[in-house]
Amino acid sequence: MSDNTADFNRRERAPRRMRTDARRNIESLLEAAKTVFSTTGVDAPAKEITDLAGVGVGTLYRHFPQRSDLIKAVIEREIDACADAAPALAAAHEPGVALATWLDRFTAFVATKRGFAAALHSGDPAFDGLPGYLMQKLGPALESLLEPATASGEVQARTSAQDLLYAVAKLCAPMPNEEPDYGRRMVALLVNGLRSGESAH
Amino acid sequence: MSDNTADFNRRERAPRRMRTDARRNIESLLEAAKTVFSTTGVDAPAKEITDLAGVGVGTLYRHFPQRSDLIKAVIEREIDACADAAPALAAAHEPGVALATWLDRFTAFVATKRGFAAALHSGDPAFDGLPGYLMQKLGPALESLLEPATASGEVQARTSAQDLLYAVAKLCAPMPNEEPDYGRRMVALLVNGLRSGESAH
DNA sequence: TGGTTATCCGGAAACTCTTTCCGGAACTAT
DNA sequence: ATAGTTCCGGAAAGAGTTTCCGGATAACCA
Numbered sequence: 001m002s003d004n005t006a007d008f009n010r011r012e013r014a015p016r017r018m019r020t021d022a023r024r025n026i027e028s029l030l031e032a033a034k035t036v037f038s039t040t041g042v043d044a045p046a047k048e049i050t051d052l053a054g055v056g057v058g059t060l061y062r063h064f065p066q067r068s069d070l071i072k073a074v075i076e077r078e079i080d081a082c083a084d085a086a087p088a089l090a091a092a093h094e095p096g097v098a099l100a101t102w103l104d105r106f107t108a109f110v111a112t113k114r115g116f117a118a119a120l121h122s123g124d125p126a127f128d129g130l131p132g133y134l135m136q137k138l139g140p141a142l143e144s145l146l147e148p149a150t151a152s153g154e155v156q157a158r159t160s161a162q163d164l165l166y167a168v169a170k171l172c173a174p175m176p177n178e179e180p181d182y183g184r185r186m187v188a189l190l191v192n193g194l195r196s197g198e199s200a201h
Numbered sequence: 202m203s204d205n206t207a208d209f210n211r212r213e214r215a216p217r218r219m220r221t222d223a224r225r226n227i228e229s230l231l232e233a234a235k236t237v238f239s240t241t242g243v244d245a246p247a248k249e250i251t252d253l254a255g256v257g258v259g260t261l262y263r264h265f266p267q268r269s270d271l272i273k274a275v276i277e278r279e280i281d282a283c284a285d286a287a288p289a290l291a292a293a294h295e296p297g298v299a300l301a302t303w304l305d306r307f308t309a310f311v312a313t314k315r316g317f318a319a320a321l322h323s324g325d326p327a328f329d330g331l332p333g334y335l336m337q338k339l340g341p342a343l344e345s346l347l348e349p350a351t352a353s354g355e356v357q358a359r360t361s362a363q364d365l366l367y368a369v370a371k372l373c374a375p376m377p378n379e380e381p382d383y384g385r386r387m388v389a390l391l392v393n394g395l396r397s398g399e400s401a402h
Numbered sequence: 403t404g405g406t407t408a409t410c411c412g413g414a415a416a417c418t419c420t421t422t423c424c425g426g427a428a429c430t431a432t
Numbered sequence: 433a434t435a436g437t438t439c440c441g442g443a444a445a446g447a448g449t450t451t452c453c454g455g456a457t458a459a460c461c462a
Binding site: 256 | 437438439441442
């Protein structure tokens with residue numbers, strides 16, 4: 001591998017920070033992509049995204065060499081947002097409520113972002129790291145809510161954060177023509193089970 | 202039913218049966234597609250399929266006007282095979298065993314055919330009919346195994362065939378880097394629960 | 403501030419894959 | 433055998449993605 005991957009490794013003299021227009025364009029692209037993905041779908045033509053972002057196609061491919069890189073970036077950004085929501089919830093609500101609310105938010109993320117399920121099941125190796133990323137970011141977030149809830153006795157957890165996360169992710173993956181809140185119902189059942197200490201064992 | 206794959210509906214004047222070379226080519230294409238899909242993936246270029254089938258591209262698009270039609274046909278054919286396996290199992294084994302064995306077969310289908318999950322979550326309206334088809338074909342098949350098992354007391358079913366089918370389908374949808382038989386384990390749990398009458402209620 | 407240089411932008415062109423089209427071959431029915 | 437369809441194959445058109453590079457622009461330094 002010839003090391004031209006990124007130029008962060010120029011420690012010896014001039015780190016020269018990224019140009020501001022570049023950073024700004026990346027931001028615009030991610031924002032535009034998020035919008036277009038949820039409108040037209042993840043298979044929307046690149047042109048639609050670059051137009052909305054007010055940028056040329058070359059710019060898109062400069063920052064996201066493959067189409068999958070853009071999709072990955074958008075999803076990871078949403079995962080981050082989901083993780084970042086945890087502390088505020090923990091501070092504002094009682095442990096049990098915070099947990100339920102956060103799970104609801106996660107459910108909404110999985111259920112509404114069809115691109116997520118599509119990427120996950122596409123078979124494209126480019127997305128192989130996504131479950132890991134989700135686990136790494138959301139695992140601690142969930143745990144930080146699960147632990148107080150358990151400690152306060154509101155929840156008798158016999159389910160690991162990982163199992164819970166995956167179960168929710170799978171149950172809420174949207175299927176065509178599915179009863180609207182089939183997934184939400186399943187998760188509610190799960191949470192209920194958690195509360196009464198009868199969850200999966 | 203959107204099955205314009207074959208022209209069986211020409212009842213009114215000149216039934217003129219489908220040309221044998223046409224039928225043969227359709228067969229070759231389905232066979233080739235099944236192989237290529239499980240090798241290269243559902244996104245494999247059409248050329249690869251037509252080459253393996255020993256057929257021109259035009260022939261492919263004559264019988265399957267859209268790429269999704271071919272994918273749909275392959276999946277439906279596998280669903281049919283799964284449904285057709287039920288009677289033999291029912292005849293050869295005791296009700297409980299027949300049920301478990303069939304579910305295992307269904308699990309294998311969902312787990313190994315990544316194209317199935319991909320199609321389901323692609324968001325392409327072309328695949329909207331697939332869950333319905335699955336339900337329509339596999340629902341009765343499963344019921345025909347569930348009913349005797351319940352009657353003989355080997356299973357105390359509190360779960361409808363539909364719920365069971367969907368639950369299995371979702372749990373077994375393969376995710377990248379997933380523990381190899383995570384899905385199978387979940388299903389085993391489910392079946393076990395079914396047997397002891399403690400399944401989802 | 404002005405010069406130097408690495409980085410970035412934009413869009414045309416090259417590519418890849420899908421889908422259409424049609425002349426001629428092959429099959430069915432009579 | 434002949435007429436009448438249906439079907440085949442592959443060339444070409446379309447659609448979308450990815451590459452490429454001359455010209456612009458921001459960062460750094462004196």
